[in-house]
Amino acid sequence: MSVILQKFPASRLNSRQELISCYQRIRNTSAAICAPLSLGDYQIQSIAETSPPKWHLAHVTWFFETFLLEDFLPNYRPFNPDYSYLFNSYYQTFGGMHPRAKRGLLSRPTVEQVYHYRTEMDKRMLDLLSGIDESQWQKFAFLVTLGLHHEQQHQELLYMDIKHNLWSNPLRPAYLDRPRQLIEISSELQWEQRQGGLVTIGFDADTFAFDNERPRHKVWLEPHRLSSRLVTNAEYQHFIEDGGYERPELWLSDGWCHIRNHQWTSPLYWEKHEDQWHEFTLYGLEALNPAAPVAHVSYYEADAFAHWAGKRLPLEAELERKLLEMPLKGHFSDSGVFHPQAGEGQFYGSLWEWTASPYLAYPGFKPWHGGVGEYNGKFMCNQWILRGGSCITPLDHIRPTYRNFFYPHDRWQFAGIRLAEDL
Amino acid sequence: MSVILQKFPASRLNSRQELISCYQRIRNTSAAICAPLSLGDYQIQSIAETSPPKWHLAHVTWFFETFLLEDFLPNYRPFNPDYSYLFNSYYQTFGGMHPRAKRGLLSRPTVEQVYHYRTEMDKRMLDLLSGIDESQWQKFAFLVTLGLHHEQQHQELLYMDIKHNLWSNPLRPAYLDRPRQLIEISSELQWEQRQGGLVTIGFDADTFAFDNERPRHKVWLEPHRLSSRLVTNAEYQHFIEDGGYERPELWLSDGWCHIRNHQWTSPLYWEKHEDQWHEFTLYGLEALNPAAPVAHVSYYEADAFAHWAGKRLPLEAELERKLLEMPLKGHFSDSGVFHPQAGEGQFYGSLWEWTASPYLAYPGFKPWHGGVGEYNGKFMCNQWILRGGSCITPLDHIRPTYRNFFYPHDRWQFAGIRLAEDL
């Protein structure tokens, strides 16, 4: 496997010791996320899109075993030859895999056995991190870094999937029951006027980024305005009350079809009880906070809302240019509050922001070589870009150039709406 | 709720003490069946027809709470008001219920909580069993007896569902790994000639039986022959090798359609590895024993096999008349061997035998009054009768008049084939 990244990340990962410490911290975080779960919670899969937490824990470990241990340890013998079939997600390079929609049926290996698998692989990984020859370091360190970012992506999926899995239970059990501060005042919506012109976007440094963020390239932008914060629950409620889900003229044709077929009349996780909207959160069912940003909307809903408001969604290049100007801080998972808060700005963290840009290859895009080449490129069809991270994204996982992507009907991710308009 | 059974079972349940001891024994058996399970095994549901073992344990307990505690304890307050929604199976009388196909998503209550529920309900039930007034005893004892038979039916379902759930895992984990004796010689197939005439079938004693076994009534039978044992794996393999699954003329029209749509080419749980048929059992994957009876066939397959053999399946009245002549003994779950064995007779136990009789009301059938009236009657459409019990049926659960029933495409139950022919 030859890696196209010639220079290894200089910034945070410039020493073995740093990478080892990073490895330990990120691996521990995955287990910490699962600490509040019952053993049954580890097992379940509410829809094909979600995975059982146990499966996530095993899959990210399989990633290290497959892309690192198998390649860098001579005569490596797999921990368990069946695990590649069970815990491969979508890498056709490595042969068959258990059907995605049936991950919830794998009651074996047990949770205990999966943790044992993690412990054993961590031992081997830490040995390798300390002992690998300097000549292999650059490629090795790149793949470790990729594995850690991969695990961080699955940490976000863990929050998303746990939320959906628990919500599928009529008891609506809370993931966490600790109290959290609630901000109930939203900031006023303002519009920033922004210049167009020939700009560059995409990643170009010698630190880590996904292949889909490269190459850096030119894009022509028209002048436009961006709103100063995300759309709030109160604003979205106006849309609903104004017949938003009943008026076909507001919707993309596929969107209208989808909401009719699935009988959607509000965002995911909204429930009306005694005439009051509630929202299922990782803290259980709560009265809807009007000032907080509306979350768990699909692209179809985001687009219809923008249409209703007489605006549009921003382009990914418009958002990237804005993100590049700002300090990388916001309400990320490091805050320990796993639900979006009222506030202003909200460009980083809070909620992923749907863009009006489909997920496409940048001009000259080349996927990584080898098995990791399946990481991003093959999904460049039918999905849309989201930007900026969310309250369940780790801060050290994100970049201004980071491209997240989902199908236009997906809404179990922590996604919200920012508005833009042409001048 | 008024119960039509006027006289209470005199036989085994003629005293409180006997019923109490029965209650304790049967309730303990359910837990014992689940002892070999991992916590993940308790949670999973491989297809809509199976249920998670945890759900079975809770549902049978809910049955006692609903039909006994709620009715016989004044001002009874439910253990948990949500449990009726979660653990009601199909009793419309008691309002809404969790969708059957989504029982596997209920990660809460936890296994521990379900066992706690069982313990608490058992306490209350035992108090009531000791303390209930004599004036209520007859009706009460009937419902307790029904609840225990109900739990025994779910014990059989536990074995069936655990088998299917584990088989859905590509690891094909065994439920039990203890060794068992294997009988490899089948007895010769013989034919018993049996008289026809006007016979009576159905239950008429004052002991317990299901409403669907009543009333006792007359049926006209033609003279016929019954085979001396069940069809073996070897015989069924001949059918397959003779193109059994390729020849539409052998099949019912709906059966042919079903096996084509589902690409069936052998019984459930059969797998060919290196040209040798294997069978998944509760003891894991094993080489097929040619002498053992073929198991896990649908009605469609049983009928096609009979057609191929130039025979037919027996009528339920033909089998009931035969069962009435025989001592009630055979290979039941009490033997501790949960897979059918080679042998002769096999009328009782071993495998449920498909009959050529649809599941219908006997002339003059009246369902029980009240909520328990939904127990049997509403299923009298589209299903077929099976008789005789199986190796996972408790001996004290069965009777000669016992009517089991499944859809013609079902085959996860322990079902086999007995042949009959006209004279």
Added chain:
Amino acid sequence: MSVILQKFPASRLNSRQELISCYQRIRNTSAAICAPLSLGDYQIQSIAETSPPKWHLAHVTWFFETFLLEDFLPNYRPFNPDYSYLFNSYYQTFGGMHPRAKRGLLSRPTVEQVYHYRTEMDKRMLDLLSGIDESQWQKFAFLVTLGLHHEQQHQELLYMDIKHNLWSNPLRPAYLDRPRQLIEISSELQWEQRQGGLVTIGFDADTFAFDNERPRHKVWLEPHRLSSRLVTNAEYQHFIEDGGYERPELWLSDGWCHIRNHQWTSPLYWEKHEDQWHEFTLYGLEALNPAAPVAHVSYYEADAFAHWAGKRLPLEAELERKLLEMPLKGHFSDSGVFHPQAGEGQFYGSLWEWTASPYLAYPGFKPWHGGVGEYNGKFMCNQWILRGGSCITPLDHIRPTYRNFFYPHDRWQFAGIRLAEDL
């Protein structure tokens, strides 16, 4: 092909001339039924269960070509070698066939070509009818008779399918617009008490009957009552207004499931306009006639209605015994009125009556030999018996022993409800 019918129908078909005249009359009737159709009407297929009229016309012709011309004419060359694939309905004996649900896509051969096919085959059939050697006559005449009954069954299907096809058009076009007399007074419902005992049913004469009506055999019946006429629209409306479609306790479990999934709240073809029930008929949309029998109900609805009324549906043996006592007359298609009328009796004609008996083989049943063996036997699973014929059945097609059968959810056939009760 050897036919089990040893003696040929003595009654109406005892001479060549009679059979020839019968052939001409029945073949002409099929064309006459289609006379009111537009060329588009010939082509369409609203659901998989219906067929385009053009296809019916070709299929019944293919039946004569395949079972008569191919077998009795030496070196017969098919009219068109593709027609066997296109117009075979379900005879696996003759190889592949066009998928049932896609018959509506066969725009070629054209209607004109199909009529040409009919003309050509009729010529050859009439030649053969005149010229065939006496030694072959018995077998030949049996198959011609079968072919004519087969065509009469498709005549009934033509009415059913045309009705459904036209109803699928929001214009609700009428098949016929000629006026007809409307009877608006229903007779009073009375109950006839009938003896039980050991009775015989089934066909035993040497005239034509289907294989499934044989052999004549004994059945034990309990004493019972039969109602004097079919359930009326007014009575069925009471059932609806009493919450019939909202009360699960009235329904078979599969029936409840079906009406919920398909959102059924009334019989097929009922539509409410401005608070008045209307019914689509072959004469177009009409105000519901309260005195006429309720038509186009499924078995599930018939059973639920009976349950609601505190009665049950009759057994097929109970109805056959009754039919045997009565003169074979009633409102059949020969009347030229293709919608049921108010009245009394209604045992023959008017509407097929759902029985509480599944479609099963009589004891000792043997299907015909050869390809015609697929005619009836392979459907003996999952369907229910209807008796007595309907207003779209030809009088000379029916017998007291005639067994019609449909799936419990089917309701595009002209089916109604007669009630029975135990004594």
Added chain:
Amino acid sequence: MSVILQKFPASRLNSRQELISCYQRIRNTSAAICAPLSLGDYQIQSIAETSPPKWHLAHVTWFFETFLLEDFLPNYRPFNPDYSYLFNSYYQTFGGMHPRAKRGLLSRPTVEQVYHYRTEMDKRMLDLLSGIDESQWQKFAFLVTLGLHHEQQHQELLYMDIKHNLWSNPLRPAYLDRPRQLIEISSELQWEQRQGGLVTIGFDADTFAFDNERPRHKVWLEPHRLSSRLVTNAEYQHFIEDGGYERPELWLSDGWCHIRNHQWTSPLYWEKHEDQWHEFTLYGLEALNPAAPVAHVSYYEADAFAHWAGKRLPLEAELERKLLEMPLKGHFSDSGVFHPQAGEGQFYGSLWEWTASPYLAYPGFKPWHGGVGEYNGKFMCNQWILRGGSCITPLDHIRPTYRNFFYPHDRWQFAGIRLAEDL
């Protein structure tokens, strides 16, 4: 309804007389396309995506009635008030509509009635074209022009749908059986190097174009190469023989999923008979011409082929810039040959060319006002751009800026593959 097009097309439609003559010619063409059809062919709809030819003929007429007659004739009374429901395609503005997938069930109105509808509407339209007041001319003429382009789009759909409908018949009937010249030599594949830079695309003249071609705007392009002709059948056959449909690494993830679920192993209309590939054409089933361009491939297949060839598909801006440089001529429907031919160039006509560009709004896009605003904008999700027209596109319908769009799995349109590559 206010139309954003301020200036009316000056070029070809600068007089009433020209527009009248255009109207007559284009309306007549639709009927001419249907001339070879049987009456059954007019009726059928093989899949939800296709429509019966009869429906197309009525729908395009409804378009003129709705957008012209209803708006420009005072107190206009619809020809038939039901037709709006029956023949509205997707304009929510005008209320309900018959479900798309069930258009094939509308046997009424008949073909004759639909032609009568056309004749009547043409009379009224021609009156209006002559008589409408000059003050309304500009808006009126725009909408007539739109209606004519709309009808031309449906002419292309007629060819596509007739082809698919006929192919659904196992007889594989030909639409036309007249002979045509066959070119069997393909030109050599060459690569043209093309400059990048800041270019403009989109429509900006005062003649007719669709709203989605506007506004003219800037796009940054990288230098690239375009191939000199379309991919041939021979080349595509190499792809198949090289395991193209078996190798997941060549496919987009959704594409791989789609070809597995639908068991695609070749382009639509390819069939292998006796080891020789054949292709169903409007002239019937023919041996595959290796030199002709491969047709009826989906975006998924086009992308996988490009991937296999080490190339990529062109961007829509790259193609538009090329088309702008070339004379607008090629193999269009005016040639009377309705199947692509071997040759070189093939930029205009022959086959629509898949681009690597999703169908998106141009920056500053505004849909037309009123009902016609639903024409294009609401489909800007999940579809991909195709450029250049095909052998069934009328020459006077197309422009260099013309944007056609289909779902990535669609392949019943006449679509082929042009390759591009980065420098």
